[in-house]
Amino acid sequence: MVDAVNGIKNEAIPPLGGAECEDFVQVPSRILQRMNRYTVTRTDNCIACGLCAALCPTGVHRRIEGHVRMLHPAEARCIGPTCAANDYYCVKNCPTQALTIAPNPIFNSMGDPRWTPDMILATWSQAETGQPIPLDHYTQTGNCGGGFDRIKFPLPPMRGNFEPEEISTAIDLNHRKKGPRVRINLPVYGGGMSFGSISKRTMSARAMTATEWNTFTCTGEGGYPDVLVPYKDHVITQIATGLFGVREETIQRAPIVEFKYAQGAKPGLGGHLLYEKNTPEVAKMREAVPYTSLFSPFPFHSVYSVEDHQKHLDWIHSVNPRALLSVKVSTPNDVEMVAVGSYYAGANIIHLDGGYGGTGAAPEIAKKNIAQPIEYAIPKVHRFLENEGVREDLTLIASGGMRTAMDIAKAIALGADGVVIGTAEMVAMGCVRCGNCESGRGCPRGIATTDKELELLNEIPTQARRLSNLYRSWQMQWKELLHRLEMTDIRELRGRTDLLRYDGVPGRMTL
Amino acid sequence: MYHHYHIDKKELPLGPNPVGKMLVTRSAACMNCGRCTLACVYKVHERSPVDPRVMWEPHSHLCKNCLKCVENCPQRALEVRISPVYSNLGEGIWTPTRVTTMWNESQTGKLPVFGAGYRGMFVGPGYDSMWTDMSEIVRPTRDGIHGREYISTTVDLGARVDHLEFGPSGQLLTAMPPIVQVPLPILMDVSRLTDLGTKALEGLIKAASTLGTFLFIPAEAKLPAGLGEAEGCLAPVFSSGKTAAPTVAAPKIVEFEMSPRWKEDLAALRSRFPGAVIAVRVPVSKGIEELAVDLVSGGVDVLHLLYDEQGKEQGTDRLARDSLLAINKALAQKSLREAVSILAAGGLAAAEHVPKSIICGADAVVLERALKVALGCHANASCPVCPMTDDKIDREFAYWRTINMIGAWRDQLLEVMGAMGVREARRLRGEIGRAIFYEDAERDAFANIQGGA
Numbered sequence: 003m004v005d006a007v008n009g010i011k012n013e014a015i016p017p018l019g020g021a022e023c024e025d026f027v028q029v030p031s032r033i034l035q036r037m038n039r040y041t042v043t044r045t046d047n048c049i050a051c052g053l054c055a056a057l058c059p060t061g062v063h064r065r066i067e068g069h070v071r072m073l074h075p076a077e078a079r080c081i082g083p084t085c086a087a088n089d090y091y092c093v094k095n096c097p098t099q100a101l102t103i104a105p106n107p108i109f110n111s112m113g114d115p116r117w118t119p120d121m122i123l124a125t126w127s128q129a130e131t132g133q134p135i136p137l138d139h140y141t142q143t144g145n146c147g148g149g150f151d152r153i154k155f156p157l158p159p160m161r162g163n164f165e166p167e168e169i170s171t172a173i174d175l176n177h178r179k180k181g182p183r184v185r186i187n188l189p190v191y192g193g194g195m196s197f198g199s200i201s202k203r204t205m206s207a208r209a210m211t212a213t214e215w216n217t218f219t220c221t222g223e224g225g226y227p228d229v230l231v232p233y234k235d236h237v238i239t240q241i242a243t244g245l246f247g248v249r250e251e252t253i254q255r256a257p258i259v260e261f262k263y264a265q266g267a268k269p270g271l272g273g274h275l276l277y278e279k280n281t282p283e284v285a286k287m288r289e290a291v292p293y294t295s296l297f298s299p300f301p302f303h304s305v306y307s308v309e310d311h312q313k314h315l316d317w318i319h320s321v322n323p324r325a326l327l328s329v330k331v332s333t334p335n336d337v338e339m340v341a342v343g344s345y346y347a348g349a350n351i352i353h354l355d356g357g358y359g360g361t362g363a364a365p366e367i368a369k370k371n372i373a374q375p376i377e378y379a380i381p382k383v384h385r386f387l388e389n390e391g392v393r394e395d396l397t398l399i400a401s402g403g404m405r406t407a408m409d410i411a412k413a414i415a416l417g418a419d420g421v422v423i424g425t426a427e428m429v430a431m432g433c434v435r436c437g438n439c440e441s442g443r444g445c446p447r448g449i450a451t452t453d454k455e456l457e458l459l460n461e462i463p464t465q466a467r468r469l470s471n472l473y474r475s476w477q478m479q480w481k482e483l484l485h486r487l488e489m490t491d492i493r494e495l496r497g498r499t500d501l502l503r504y505d506g507v508p509g510r511m512t513l
Numbered sequence: 514m515y516h517h518y519h520i521d522k523k524e525l526p527l528g529p530n531p532v533g534k535m536l537v538t539r540s541a542a543c544m545n546c547g548r549c550t551l552a553c554v555y556k557v558h559e560r561s562p563v564d565p566r567v568m569w570e571p572h573s574h575l576c577k578n579c580l581k582c583v584e585n586c587p588q589r590a591l592e593v594r595i596s597p598v599y600s601n602l603g604e605g606i607w608t609p610t611r612v613t614t615m616w617n618e619s620q621t622g623k624l625p626v627f628g629a630g631y632r633g634m635f636v637g638p639g640y641d642s643m644w645t646d647m648s649e650i651v652r653p654t655r656d657g658i659h660g661r662e663y664i665s666t667t668v669d670l671g672a673r674v675d676h677l678e679f680g681p682s683g684q685l686l687t688a689m690p691p692i693v694q695v696p697l698p699i700l701m702d703v704s705r706l707t708d709l710g711t712k713a714l715e716g717l718i719k720a721a722s723t724l725g726t727f728l729f730i731p732a733e734a735k736l737p738a739g740l741g742e743a744e745g746c747l748a749p750v751f752s753s754g755k756t757a758a759p760t761v762a763a764p765k766i767v768e769f770e771m772s773p774r775w776k777e778d779l780a781a782l783r784s785r786f787p788g789a790v791i792a793v794r795v796p797v798s799k800g801i802e803e804l805a806v807d808l809v810s811g812g813v814d815v816l817h818l819l820y821d822e823q824g825k826e827q828g829t830d831r832l833a834r835d836s837l838l839a840i841n842k843a844l845a846q847k848s849l850r851e852a853v854s855i856l857a858a859g860g861l862a863a864a865e866h867v868p869k870s871i872i873c874g875a876d877a878v879v880l881e882r883a884l885k886v887a888l889g890c891h892a893n894a895s896c897p898v899c900p901m902t903d904d905k906i907d908r909e910f911a912y913w914r915t916i917n918m919i920g921a922w923r924d925q926l927l928e929v930m931g932a933m934g935v936r937e938a939r940r941l942r943g944e945i946g947r948a949i950f951y952e953d954a955e956r957d958a959f960a961n962i963q964g965g966a
Contacts, residue, residue: 033584074589107594111535111578114632148635153962267630270647270932276626300932335646335949357644360630366614367624367925369631371865372932373647374949378958403630416958425630436579439628446554446579450628456554504964 027132029468031432034126037119040082041106042075042092048100057090077106115146116358117425117435121405125472129430132471134407134478137486142408149358149377150409152505153416158486169481170491173420175258175397176326176350184257184326186217188473189414189480189492193401193424194240194260194330196224197247198275198284198296199362199439200450201457207465208427209233214466215473220260220422223273223298225287226252238328241318242273244298246288253321258351260328261314263301266355266402268364269332269373273298276363276440281452312347319348326350328399333357333379338386345387345396353422354379356402360425362450363440376402377416384417384497407476411483417497430472431465518666518696520724520920522622525913527889528905533574534613536596537582543568543590549582558582605823606638607862607882607892614863615918619887622917624864624924639824639832639860640869642951647932664930666697666923666938668877670766670854671790672814690814691790693765695726697923698877698938699867701915702729702858704750705819705881708899711737713888716911721746723912724919729768729817729879732760750794756781768792768817776811783812790814792856797836798827802843809844809853816840817856818875822882824860833860834873841874841943850943862892864925871941872948880919887918 042062050072054063060079065072083103085091093101113119124141128134135141143151175184192208199222206229212219213236220238221230225247230237239256241248253259264270275284275296285292305311315327328351329344331337341352356376357369380400387393400413401422410421429435431449438444444451448459480492489495537557545568549558557576561569576593583591602609610633614625636642671692678686701721703709709717714730715737721728722743730736732749740747749760753772760767767789769778775793782791792815793808795801805816818840820826824833831839837857844850857870858879870878886892888911890899926938935941959965 033580036584036589037580108580108583108592111593111595112580115634116630116632146633146635151635153959264647270934271928274626332647334648336648358631358635360628362628363626364628364630365624365626365925365928367863367865367928368932370633370641370644371869372645372929374644374954375635378949378954381958433629434578434580435629435632436577437627437629437632438577438579440626443554446577446581499962502962504959504962 027467027471029130029464029471031126031130031468033432033434034123034130035076035078037109037112037123037126038077038080038082038106039109039120040077040080040103041108042077042080043102043104044072044075045100045102047098048072048096049098051097053095053097054092054101057095058092059090063092075101112434114435116144116403117405117429118145122429122435125406125426125429126432128475129468129472132474134475134482137408137479137483142406144405149375150404150412153377153412154503154505155408155411155415155483155487155501156503157483158488160482160486161488164482164485166478166481166485168490169484170493171477171480171484173397173493175420177395177397178350179395181326181350182257182324186420187215188217188477189420190410190423190473190476191217191238191399191420192219192427193360193422194220194222194238194262195362195424195450196222196240196273196275197227197287198224198279198281198452201444201448201452201460202227202229203457203460203462204431204449204465205230206233206462207431207460207469209237210462210466211469211473212236214470218258221247221252223247223262224275224284226255227287231255240330242298243300243302244273244288244296246290246296246298250321253318253325256322256325258326258328259318259322260330260351260353261302261318261349262298262330263305264330264332264355265361265364266332266357266359266373266376267361268368269334269355269357270300271365271368271372272300274363278441279362279444279452284452308343308347311344315348328353330355333373333376333402335374337374337379338383341383341387341396341398342390342392345392349396351397351399352383353399353401354383354418355422356400359402360428361439376400376404376413380413380416380418381499388497407479408483410476411480411495412502414492414495415498415502417499419493419496426472427469430468431460432468517662518725520622520916520923522917522920523913524621525910525917526620527616527914531574532598532602532613532616533576533596534599534609535573535576535578536594536599537571537573537576538592538594539568539571540590540592542588543586544588546587548585548587549591552581552585554579554581601891601893601896603862603892604894606641606860607822607886611862612886612892615883615886616889618864618921619914619918622920624921624928636951639834640866640873643834643869643872644949644954645868645872645929645933646947646949648934664927664936666926666930667694668698668854668938668942669694670792670815670856670876672812672853673851675848675851691765691788693727693790695877697724697726697919698871698875698926699724699919699922700727700729700748700856700877700879701884702879702881703884704729704731705858706885709885710906712908713906713911715908716906716913717884717915718743718746719908719912720915720919723916726919727766732758736761748792751778751782753778756785764789766790766792766815768794768815771795771808775808779811779813792817794819796827797833799829801826801836802839805840806843806847806849809849810847813853815854815856817858817879820857820859822859824862824866833857833870837870837873837875838945845943864922865929867922867926868929868941869948871938872944874943876942883918884915887914 062080120141173189208219213233223242234255238258240260242262277295282292327349329349330353357373397419400418439450443453448456555575559569561567602612672690727748729748732751747761748766751769793813794817796819820833854876857875
């Protein structure tokens with residue numbers, strides 16, 4: 003790793019602490035130092051008089067004593083053209099007019115309507131500092147013009163006596179009368195990302211954070227690397243149709259076993275690991291031939307009915323009687339029938355994956371056009387299960403397109419018990435959402451890759467710490483929200499659609 | 514022997530200077546340290562092949578916007594921005610993403626596959642505010658990798674009779690109307706395209722012939738010489754009152770333009786081409802439902818509905834999605850839907866518009882501008898220089914680019930049909946029960962939320 007860039011040292015990151023997570027450690031990253039809405043340029047006219055450095059209170063300008071030139075402006079600290087109203091505005095005060103502040107084209111090249119550049123930066127910032135962002139901050143929503151981006155919590159004002167430690171964000175994953183009680187400290191756990199789609203380092207970091215926060219991460223389909231064994235009490239193992247890497251010992255190891263029927267981003271199509279990412283190591287874990295494309299066809303070829311599904315769950319139950327059973331399905335029109343069918347088959351958790359979620363590789367046509375967004379599926383399933391009288395016996399977990407703490411709170415208010423997160427974790431680790439996770443060497447940032455060289459870009463403790471910081475920031479935001487809503491437990495929020503407001507008249511969006 | 518319909522593809526780039534989404538620039542501050550070459554996994558940055566001491570201009574079209582080079586440049590000499598050429602591609606529903614996606618499909622013949630989830634708007638106009646449904650447990654297409662090889666995309670064009678009559682000795686009394694089968698629900702039309710050179714036309718004719726589909730051309734168009742069997746894929750379009758114009762011999766589909774004297778045109782073509790399917794092309798505007806009922810009652814076999822390039826009706830703001838649903842409903846109410854086939858043309862800017870058009874009631878779609886885009890058109894009326902003039906396009910180029918794009922679109926149709934559990938494109942038609950409409954979903958989900966639908 004590079005020792006220092008732009009004056010910021012890559013200091014050794016202390017290992018994660020206990021389960022309290024009260025403290026946090028700042029995790030600097032090089033990229034956030036470079037990204038801002040604005041760029042500050044200094045021309046050759048600069049005479050290095052140092053006036054700007056003396057004036058700027060945010061520390062954009064700096065000259066090291068003894069140097070004849072100013073350092074390059076620390077653009078990330080600049081508050082932009084609104085500074086013009088201040089007496090200390092560097093552009094106005096520069097005697098040689100060498101300074102300009104302008105919109106940064108690099109900033110605008112990042113992101114997309116769902117994950118705006120601001121949202122990516124805000125997530126990075128939370129991952130680096132662990133500090134929460136305001137609940138009504140514009141980076142809490144994206145710009146896609148629908149769903150979570152148009153649902154708001156009208157926020158009551160902050161009252162006194164805010165004692166965060168009195169507010170619980172824990173949820174139970176087993177609501178049935180029998181079976182082990184499993185409680186996680188956050189209404190969030192990590193989604194299934196297989197070894198092959200992401201690196202072992204990324205998997206380890208996720209598992210480390212899940213252990214620290216007493217929540218879960220998921221292996222995805224593709225085997226259970228040995229590096230995860232130390233965290234086995236916090237690792238869900240997944241069984242998908244390809245049965246890649248499914249073994250009796252890994253099922254017995256897992257406190258939760260997840261059946262993946264479909265993935266929201268490619269519903270009805272099955273999983274697909276492109277050949278380039280199927281390295282010999284991955285192939286060995288999956289008991290497959292290296293550098294061939296691996297398909298998990300949709301759906302289980304042995305499941306034609308709820309009875310067949312029940313047979314599957316019974317199989318797992320006989321292999322590992324103490325495991326909770328989770329069923330991951332996507333969101334077709336009759337998703338409520340699927341949910342209730344899974345309930346009667348014996349599932350503890352029904353995990354709905356909406357169409358706008360993440361994926362390692364999916365045909366573009368599948369992502370938007372097949373099955374519905376999670377925003378529609380949650381209230382539908384929640385109401386149906388309530389009317390059936392079985393809502394209290396089933397844990398409803400939602401995923402697919404939740405990006406921020408407030409998205410998660412909205413999902414819970416719509417009727418979910420908790421949420422599964424994938425992309426936000428990747429962004430916290432430094433993903434810029436360039437969208438090339440499927441390509442040969444995988445992720446250029448070394449997160450979603452199986453390339454030996456690229457993998458080395460990331461250190462496990464650093465990544466775990468960043469993820470942990472994000473969770474800390476989110477937890478503080480939920481606590482503040484609950485406090486404002488006069489609640490002390492996030493479970494009280496479930497199904498409270500009366501607290502939400504749909505913002506704007508529903509209508510057609512433009513592309 | 515069973516013939517498996519298959520489309521062979523061949524990689525064929527658009528040209529030596531592809532348009533990428535990103536524009537990477539290197540400022541004078543660059544000190545040629547080469548850190549960017551180490552950082553970039555896409556080979557955007559290279560040293561000059563002439564003088565390795567200096568860095569070469571960045572290959573912007575390879576940039577995937579991971580920003581690693583920007584982050585690693587010690588001199589802050591690199592800048593990545595959205596390319597202005599890219600921003601200017603397309604107009605309206607022909608977004609830059611769609612134009613470049615079609616270029617890539619035409620280049621590789623592959624369906625686009627990416628990671629990192631959906632990146633666009635929640636919904637958009639028309640077809641973009643509907644989702645196709647999938648079934649979670651029971652699938653009729655569970656064989657093979659995705660069951661795709663057992664999905665049929667064949668559709669029939671022509672009128673159908675609603676019942677058969679037999680004489681006393683069992684002989685068939687009903688006159689069976691002519692019908693043609695197309696192996697994929699995608700036809701092609703150059704009659705509304707301008708600026709299409711003769712070489713491009715030759716390539717398109719060859720492509721239509723290979724695909725087994727049809728290409729609509731003006732009846733009076735001068736055809737390239739030596740077409741041979743490929744002539745069988747041509748469907749001449751007659752202007753009103755000019756049904757006697759010379760055209761290809763024995764076409765399987767003939768078409769005439771809608772006019773007040775359509776009945777005479779229909780009768781004239783029926784007698785001139787008794788074995789052909791007779792289509793009428795109708796620019797869609799207000800009152801199309803009644804007109805469609807009239808035309809079908811009057812005996813046309815195929816309604817070829819022309820929407821504008823934004824997928825809208827002329828003179829109204831109604832989009833093809835709602836228009837097709839309304840026409841389908843009007844015909845069904847008069848028990849006429851089976852008596853006609855419907856072709857939808859205009860505003861087809863992405864592969865997903867094919868299954869969605871069919872779900873909304875079309876039997877097949879007709880590509881127009883998409884054919885030009887496959888050859889390099891920027892889909893923008895204000896494009897200064899046409900990049901697809903005849904001197905840059907040869908017959909093979911036009912042929913392979915068209916085959917690649919339509920092949921990729923068919924593959925995507927198969928993906929969607931596989932997910933829906935629909936085995937036949939014929940059965941997809943009007944199957945609105947297998948779709949989710951934005952308005953319905955919004956009302957179901959948010960009706961009880963303050964401010965909701």
